Amino acid sequence: MANSSWRRLLFPSRFQLSRYISSSSPVEVFDPPPVSPLRRVVVTGLGMVTPLGCGVETTWKRLIEGECGIRAITPEDLKMDNFDKETQLHAFEQLTSKVAAVVPHGTNSGEFNEELWLNSKDHRSIARFIAYALCAADEALHDAKWLHTDQEQKERTGVSIGGGIGSINDTVDAAKMICEKRLRRLSPFFIPRILINMASGHVSMKYGFQGPNHAAVTACATGAHSIGDAARMIQFGDSDVMVAGGTESSIDALSIAGFCRSRALTTKYNATPQEASRPFDCGRDGFVIGEGSGVLVLEELEHAKRRRAKIYAEVRGYGMSGDAYHITQPHTDGKGAILAMTRALKQSGLQSNQVDYVNSHATSTPLGDTVEATAIKTLFSDHATSGALAFSSTKGAVGHLLGAAGAVEAIFSVLAIHQGVAPLTLNLTKPDPIFNGNFMPLTASKEMPIRAALSNSFGFGGTNASLLFTKC
Secondary structure, X not given: OOHHHHHHHHOOOHHHHHHHHHHXXXXXXXXXXXXOOOOOEEEXXXXXXXXXXXOHHHHHHHHHOOOOOEEXXXXXXXXXXXXXXXXXXXXXXXXXXXXXXXXXXXXXXXOEOHHHHOOOHHHOOOOHHHHHHHHHHHHXXXXXXXXXXXXXXXXXXXXXXXXXXXXXXXXXXXXXXXXXXXXXXXXXXXXXXXXXXXXXXXXXXXXXXXXXXXXXXXHHHHXXXXXXXXXXXXXXXXXXXXXXXXXXXXXXXXXXXXXXXXXXXXXXXXXXXXXXXXXXXXXXXXXXXXXXXXXEEEEEHHXXXXXXXXXXXXXEEEXXXXXXXXXXXXXXXXXXXXXXXXXXXXXXXXXXXXXXXXEOOOOOOHHHHHHHHHHHHHHHHHHHHOOOOEEEOOHHHHOEOHHHHHHHHHHXXXXXXXXXXXXXXXXXXXEOOOXXXXXXXXXXXXXXXXXXXXXXXXXXXXXXXXXXXXXX
């Protein structure tokens, strides 16, 4: 075929193209996809591993009674087992923050049993953040009585558990092997131990859940996003049940050093660790790094009713936004937080004056706490300034659990509704000047009827999430 013929075939003229289109039969267009009403989602199971203890009952009791899970750390807490003592001590001495919210370990009631979840030949692919998720998920599933399911039910049950950082300590150990030219000694389980989605993966494999398998990674908003995303999977019919939450274990030398270098951690209270996390207080100077996991069993309402499940609350709203401003700092006008809360309210169908309690993200940083307080005051207006709205930050007791924070605080919000108690803000002795009159965070746990509770989570990168729970 001549070159000119090839050119006409490959690059037809407008005239040739219009003749072809006009002579062709019309392209068939599909009908619109089926439209189904959104399904209602409820909480039927809770599980927790926190610095206040292992288990929902232990954690909640200690939280309401005003106890604190923060302590001074030691060189042994830095998880540097593969380094010599001199290096370990040198690293510890250089840290400007020497307090953390550490999960209590042991075999007693209310303690995390490492022998059960970590220290066996079968657990070589399980890093600590994965083990925390497995432990919390096990409690939540037992609480929901959703364990012995048939094949069809397993296919309709999914997992959505995220994390913020993963196992930094495993990465440090692997890097050390490279420097020492011992790469052949690298564990074949290195990659499975550090991947964030392996928390969801292990939970799904343990129980045979074959529904959606999902893991959000959105810094400190991870837990909230994981729960909100899971709720939407149920609303849209992807599953009937979701095991959802967040997990984290980053109390190690490199993670603490990194946050110290970014000047995010508290440094003034190394000698008095239980006073270190002080949300909304004038004496705050940074957050306290924490670890743990929070997992909820979410379920479609009618599905839960049919099996007569215990219902804690309904997931009524899920709002998201981005600050689009700075890698670590929110804008001073609090617009990102306002957008997230407003969108959660809009989805719920509630008015701002119908919210009874807000679990604030407030981490104990000078700027972040003030910005969130401004956002709450702006959005809730007279409802907040009249004292009708109760709000607090539970990070005074458990520190900042990073990727697990949103999930643990969502559980606190659900329990506030279920138990009729709004938890206190610990260490609030001199409130920030933004507070006055009746606009004041709770300094003592308060028994009160709570119909609706909002839980805020904001993360580095300007990512924001708000979850709204209601009585059901």
